[in-house]
Amino acid sequence: MKVKIITNNPLVYSLYSEDYDIDYQEISYEGILKKTRDYVHKGHELLTHPLSGSVKPNETPFKTLLISSKSKDLNLESLSIIENSIETAEKFLQRQKKYSDDIEKDFMEIDLSLIENVINKLL
Amino acid sequence: MSKYKIVHYINQFYAGIGGEDMANYEPEKREGFVGPGQAFQGNLKDEAEITATIICGDSYYNENMEEAKNKILSMVKEENPDLFIAGPAFNAGRYGMACGDIASSVEKELGIKSITGMYIENPGVDSYKKNIYIIETKNSAAGMRKAVKSMSKFGLKLLNNEEILSPSEEGYIKRGLRKNIFVEKRGSERAVDMLIKKLKKEEFTTEFPMPKFDRVPPSPAIKDMSKAKIAIVTSGGIVPINNPDHIEASSASKYGKYDISRFKDLTCEDHETAHGGYDPSYANEDADRVIPIDVLRDMEKSNRIGKLHNYFYTTTGNGTAVANAKAFAAEIAQELISDGVDAVILTST
Amino acid sequence: MKLELGKIEITDIQFSNESRIKGSTLYVNKKEIENLILEDEHIKEVKIDIAKPGESTRITPVKDVVEPRVKVSGDGGIFPGVISKDETVGTGRTHVLKGAAVVTTGKIVGFQEGIIDMSGSGAKYTPFSQTYNLVLSCDKADDIKAHTYERAVRMAGLKTATYLGELARNIEPENIETYETLPLMKSKEEFKGLPSVAYVQMLQSQGLLHDTYVYGVDAKQIIPTLIYPTEIMDGAIISGNCVSACDKNTTYHHQNNCVVHDLYKRHGKDINFIGVIITNENVYLADKERASNWTAKLADFLGVDGVVVSQEGFGNPDTDLIMNCKKIEEKGIDTVIITDEYAGRDGASQSLADADEKANAVITGGNANELITLPPMDKIIGHIDYVNKIAGGFEGNMTEDGSITVELQAIIGATNELGFNKLTAREY
Numbered sequence: 001m002k003v004k005i006i007t008n009n010p011l012v013y014s015l016y017s018e019d020y021d022i023d024y025q026e027i028s029y030e031g032i033l034k035k036t037r038d039y040v041h042k043g044h045e046l047l048t049h050p051l052s053g054s055v056k057p058n059e060t061p062f063k064t065l066l067i068s069s070k071s072k073d074l075n076l077e078s079l080s081i082i083e084n085s086i087e088t089a090e091k092f093l094q095r096q097k098k099y100s101d102d103i104e105k106d107f108m109e110i111d112l113s114l115i116e117n118v119i120n121k122l123l
Numbered sequence: 124m125s126k127y128k129i130v131h132y133i134n135q136f137y138a139g140i141g142g143e144d145m146a147n148y149e150p151e152k153r154e155g156f157v158g159p160g161q162a163f164q165g166n167l168k169d170e171a172e173i174t175a176t177i178i179c180g181d182s183y184y185n186e187n188m189e190e191a192k193n194k195i196l197s198m199v200k201e202e203n204p205d206l207f208i209a210g211p212a213f214n215a216g217r218y219g220m221a222c223g224d225i226a227s228s229v230e231k232e233l234g235i236k237s238i239t240g241m242y243i244e245n246p247g248v249d250s251y252k253k254n255i256y257i258i259e260t261k262n263s264a265a266g267m268r269k270a271v272k273s274m275s276k277f278g279l280k281l282l283n284n285e286e287i288l289s290p291s292e293e294g295y296i297k298r299g300l301r302k303n304i305f306v307e308k309r310g311s312e313r314a315v316d317m318l319i320k321k322l323k324k325e326e327f328t329t330e331f332p333m334p335k336f337d338r339v340p341p342s343p344a345i346k347d348m349s350k351a352k353i354a355i356v357t358s359g360g361i362v363p364i365n366n367p368d369h370i371e372a373s374s375a376s377k378y379g380k381y382d383i384s385r386f387k388d389l390t391c392e393d394h395e396t397a398h399g400g401y402d403p404s405y406a407n408e409d410a411d412r413v414i415p416i417d418v419l420r421d422m423e424k425s426n427r428i429g430k431l432h433n434y435f436y437t438t439t440g441n442g443t444a445v446a447n448a449k450a451f452a453a454e455i456a457q458e459l460i461s462d463g464v465d466a467v468i469l470t471s472t
Numbered sequence: 473m474k475l476e477l478g479k480i481e482i483t484d485i486q487f488s489n490e491s492r493i494k495g496s497t498l499y500v501n502k503k504e505i506e507n508l509i510l511e512d513e514h515i516k517e518v519k520i521d522i523a524k525p526g527e528s529t530r531i532t533p534v535k536d537v538v539e540p541r542v543k544v545s546g547d548g549g550i551f552p553g554v555i556s557k558d559e560t561v562g563t564g565r566t567h568v569l570k571g572a573a574v575v576t577t578g579k580i581v582g583f584q585e586g587i588i589d590m591s592g593s594g595a596k597y598t599p600f601s602q603t604y605n606l607v608l609s610c611d612k613a614d615d616i617k618a619h620t621y622e623r624a625v626r627m628a629g630l631k632t633a634t635y636l637g638e639l640a641r642n643i644e645p646e647n648i649e650t651y652e653t654l655p656l657m658k659s660k661e662e663f664k665g666l667p668s669v670a671y672v673q674m675l676q677s678q679g680l681l682h683d684t685y686v687y688g689v690d691a692k693q694i695i696p697t698l699i700y701p702t703e704i705m706d707g708a709i710i711s712g713n714c715v716s717a718c719d720k721n722t723t724y725h726h727q728n729n730c731v732v733h734d735l736y737k738r739h740g741k742d743i744n745f746i747g748v749i750i751t752n753e754n755v756y757l758a759d760k761e762r763a764s765n766w767t768a769k770l771a772d773f774l775g776v777d778g779v780v781v782s783q784e785g786f787g788n789p790d791t792d793l794i795m796n797c798k799k800i801e802e803k804g805i806d807t808v809i810i811t812d813e814y815a816g817r818d819g820a821s822q823s824l825a826d827a828d829e830k831a832n833a834v835i836t837g838g839n840a841n842e843l844i845t846l847p848p849m850d851k852i853i854g855h856i857d858y859v860n861k862i863a864g865g866f867e868g869n870m871t872e873d874g875s876i877t878v879e880l881q882a883i884i885g886a887t888n889e890l891g892f893n894k895l896t897a898r899e900y
Contacts, residue, residue: 051787051825052755053678054715056881066756081757081791088787088825091816091841109618113679117692118756253820290900301819301897303838303880305596310810310891311730312737314780314835318808319742321833322667322778330896331813331834333827 002069003047003122005115006039008032009062011108012115020119021069030086030093032063037082043071046078050085052114058092061104062111066118127171127282130202131160132195132209132225134218138178146217148180150191152198159267163208166275171282175202184221185373185442186399191221192228199229206278211240211270212247214262216374219247220442227254236281240270243296246374246442252298256281259296351465354432356455358440358448359413359472360398361389361406370439372399378438378451380458383431388417400441401472414470432464440471473562474652475546475702478645482571485522485604493639498572500606500636508631509608514616514624519609521853523575525602527590528850534586534884535576535622535714537600537722538629540569542637543706551707553688554627555634561706565648567640573603573724574636576629577854578610580622580681586717586884587846594846597886599893600724607853608632619680626712629723651736653700653747656774663744667777670746671701671731672767672800674792676713676720676784677752683712684721684784686750696751696766698774701732704748713784718840718886719812721784725885730892731780731810746774751796753789760792768799778806782890786814786840790825801830812837812887813897817879823897837888838895840881848874 005022007013008031013024027035033050040046045068053060099107135141135148137158156164157176164173177198184191199207207229209222219241226237231254240258241247248257258277260270273294280287290297308316313330320327345351362370368379386393394410396403411417414435422428436455440448459467481496488499502520509518523529543549546564549556575588588600595601610628612621654662675684677691684691686699686709699708707727713720732748739745751767754760771779779800783793790811797807809831813823819839870876880886887895 047757048755049757049760049788049791053682054676054720054786056716056786084825085787087822088814091814091821106618110680110682113619114682114755115679117679118754121756253818287900289898297899299820300900301813301815301823301839302900303842303895303897305894306896307894309730309734309894310835310837310888310896311734311780311782312891313896314731314782314808314810314891315734315738315743317833317835318669318778318780318806319738321806321808322669322743327833329832329834330836330898331811331823332899333829333831333834334822336827336829 003066004044004069005064005066006032006036007064009064009108009111011112012064015112016119029057029061029063030089032065033082033086033089036065036067037086039067040078040082041074043074044068045072045075046081048115048118050082051088053110055107055110056092057089058096060107060111062107064111064115066115127206128202128204129163129167129171129173129206129208130199130204131156131163131173131176132207132222133158133160133176133178134221135178135180140178146180146182148178149183150177150179150194150198152177159271162267162271163275166271167279170279171206174204179221181215181217181221182372185217188224192225195225196228196232199235200233204235206282207235207237208274208278209237209239211258211260211267211274212245213260213264213266214242214245216246216376216442216444217371219245220250220374223247223251223255223257227251230255238274238278238281240274241296244444244446246444248296250442252296253300257296258294345466348428349426350429352430352432352463353419353428354459354464354467355414355416355419355435355470356467357414357435357437357470359406359470360396360439361394361410361413361437362397364393364395366395366397370397370437372397373439373442375439375443376447378436378455380434380436382433383416383435384433386416387420389414398439398441398472400439413472432462473700473702474650475562475705476565476648476650477705478565478567478648479570480567480640480643480645482569482604485524485572485606487522491639493643498569498604498636498639505632505635508635509610509628512624512627514613514620515610515628516613517611518628521607521609523590523605523607523853525590525604529590530849530852531575531577531588531605531607532586532852532854533577533579534588534717535578535580535625536629536711537724537884538574538633539724539727540572540574540633540636540640541707541727542567542641544641548706550634550637551630551710554685554710555630558687560703561708562700562702566706567637567643567645569636569640571604572636573600573605574629574633575600575605575607576610576625577607578612578621578625580618580625580714585715585882587878587882588884589846589849592847592849593844594883597844597880597883597895599885606632606636609854622681622712630710651702651705653702653745656746659744659746663740666742666744668744668746668775669735669778669780670771670774670776671735671748672771672779672781672796673729673731673748673750674781674783674789674796675709675750675752676789678755681714682785685710685712691752692754694750694752696749696763696770698770699748699750701736701745701748704729704732709750716786716840716881717884718881719785719837719889721888721890722885725888725890725892730890731782735780746776753783753785753792755788760795764792764795764799767796768803771800771805772803776805780808780810782810784889787825794826794828794831797831798828808833808835810835810837810889810891812889813839814841815839815897817841817843835891836897837891837893838880838886838897840879840887842880843877844880845875845877
């Protein structure tokens with residue numbers, strides 16, 4: 001199945017940009033969720049759960065999601081999941097924390113780890 | 124020993140000034156208690172006294188919220204009370220909204236403990252329960268004595284900094300705030316107990332009620348739109364010019380049914396909005412922006428739709444009690460069915 | 473399967489020249505433990521400390537907590553497929569050092585998680601303020617990756633718990649409890665008049681710091697399956713899950729799975745506890761659909777009347793939980809689900825990331841966003857400056873006197889979703 005990667009994680013970008021359809025933008029966590037919502041409205045299917053991992057939305061700035069490459073009719077299940085996820089994330093995002101570069105690298109690694117076993121499965 | 128000072132807020136009706144006709148009464152402060160304040164004073168006699176009462180008309184408050192709030196806040200500040208009591212408002216929607224708003228503001232901006240009282244269906248409850256304690260009352264002033272008693276008791280607890288217990292124990296309406304508490308049994312034991320009860324079909328109480336989803340299954344789609352009779356129903360408050368039936372700007376107690384058979388296009392000369400919850404200028408300029416009569420007439424002409432129904436139904440949505448909205452809808456639906464309407468376009472703002 | 477669990481009470485722990493148990497004191501030879509851990513070249517240095525209940529001590533950032541146990545009879549050894557060989561456990565007799573725990577800490581990623589306060593206001597929110605803890609602070613060798621380091625710290629905790637458990641092999645336990653689960657058909661025959669109940673345990677399975685292992689198998693790779701409750705008591709399920717502190721299951725939680733214990737308490741009396749279905753919480757949505765379909769299918773296949781479902785972690789597992797609940801209820805099976813809440817600091821926000829009206833029987837472990845102020849502690853084991861980066865802590869949350877204000881989610885086990893604690897949340 002063909003997938004599209006939506007991410008703001010430079011580590012994910014560096015590893016997958018050559019072989020995959022990737023929409024990479026250095027925007028916020030919330031920005032990634034909302035961009036995904038836009039794709040869902042255009043008919044793409046959400047393939048991974050946006051609230052992956054237990055690291056909270058106000059701790060990690062990085063988020064990677066997978067959606068279907070092709071778009072069809074609006075998938076209501078996908079819409080419901082992305083909307084609920086945005087609502088859940090918003091609870092935390094009012095208290096965004098700032099981290100050093102080292103720690104940001106760690107968050108990149110975790111975000112990568114949460115997605116790579118899925119990407120490998122879909123190879 | 125000095126008594127606690129209380130400021131009491133009531134509306135024009137309870138102050139004996141007048142009814143709906145005096146609902147535009149501007150905020151006024153009087154010394155001592157007024158109206159139901161006497162009953163409060165009776166309950167609190169040894170420990171507290173009402174040093175001042177603030178009176179404000181429900182329409183004035185709801186339609187001029189910023190100004191009303193600021194005026195009243197300075198009045199309260201002058202008095203510097205230990206407790207602020209608003210209402211009780213029972214089921215009066217605009218009074219409830221005013222009480223909820225002013226009580227929350229007094230607490231938030233002046234740091235003064237505040238309470239109010241309302242009937243559970245009062246729209247003020249959903250809007251303000253998270254911000255302020257609302258003591259549960261009956262749905263009319265017949266419940267005044269009991270309401271005053273509960274509110275006084277609770278007010279004293281707040282004044283004495285006593286521990287506030289659960290909603291059912293204290294008589295306030297559930298605020299929708301989750302608070303942690305340690306109990307006797309661990310979660311897994313509570314889970315097994317609950318399952319055994321459920322299996323035995325015995326009653327149990329869930330520790331987390333799921334949010335209620337008011338799902339309405341949609342009717343089957345219209346097969347042939349060119350033969351369909353379409354009606355407009357709105358909560359955007361559009362009414363004939365000068366609002367002949369006085370539909371309220373908020374917490375509507377009624378809906379209107381108006382003939383549009385001679386209208387092809389609404390203008391500022393014939394229609395306006397009564398809704399107090401949004402900037403009215405664009406709707407007043409052209410009510411088609413809220414109920415698209417002009418477009419529907421075009422569609423009728425080109426036979427895109429069969430016919431636009433002769434009447435439209437209207438009310439204002441903001442602060443309107445869910446119970447009222449349901450009741451209006453049930454009546455309106457009956458009429459639409461008897462009039463052979465096939466589909467409704469619902470607009471709001 | 474029938475397992476005897478023999479408890480040896482531990483009421484003190486001390487360093488000594490010889491590792492042994494005398495009375496109810498656990499004596500530990502520090503050097504031997506050090507050598508054991510440093511066998512792994514990925515660990516450069518390890519500091520070993522003791523933390524006792526009531527002491528003014530804070531342990532952070534906590535990775536895992538493990539209870540020392542040893543299999544004295546029956547097939548296999550503790551932590552099958554990981555420490556011991558891959559034999560099926562859950563029968564015979566196992567000894568437990570009750571009151572002792574091995575706690576691992578380490579800077580695997582900078583933002584590390586998890587506080588255990590041995591006294592003060594935070595103590596009542598974690599079970600590990602009541603245990604005599606041997607704390608291992610492991611520093612990694614240079615240039616190794618996070619995955620490798622995580623595994624090294626994980627193994628260090630398990631190896632140490634195994635080493636300590638071994639000391640109890642020949643001691644006669646003060647009390648022995650027997651747990652038995654008959655094979656399905658025999659069980660249904662034996663307890664004919666009783667409603668049958670299964671436990672559905674959801675395991676965290678998402679990636680680095682978010683994994684669980686079953687007989688050493690990564691739970692991301694499993695399809696829902698059956699396991700005997702007593703296998704879990706022998707360490708068949710271990711934690712590679714470090715996030716979030718409040719609602720992840722430590723290995724200790726797995727070993728002492730309270731849902732298993734509380735179901736056994738009523739087994740043969742009000743219910744027939746027939747066994748455990750384990751399932752996972754993968755990120756890929758199709759996996760969630762498959763897993764929940766399969767879990768509901770298994771429950772139906774087993775012919776149970778009711779299930780208790782527990783989850784693990786924040787956010788997307790709420791979707792698995794609701795899927796499992798809905799699909800099992802649709803088979804006509806009663807469910808009770810155990811979760812925790814993120815209702816915001818004021819408790820006013822929507823608690824769960826997913827919901828369904830079929831989930832009408834819910835147990836909550838509490839609101840993880842609630843704030844708590846922890847007093848300063850005299851001794852810190854681990855790294856205190858990471859507290860600001862701990863989940864729930866915020867910039868400037870430490871005052872001059874050393875007290876910190878954090879959300880409950882920073883405390884190990886605070887809102888555990890197995891229902892380990894007596895904390896709940898109510899609507900006010």
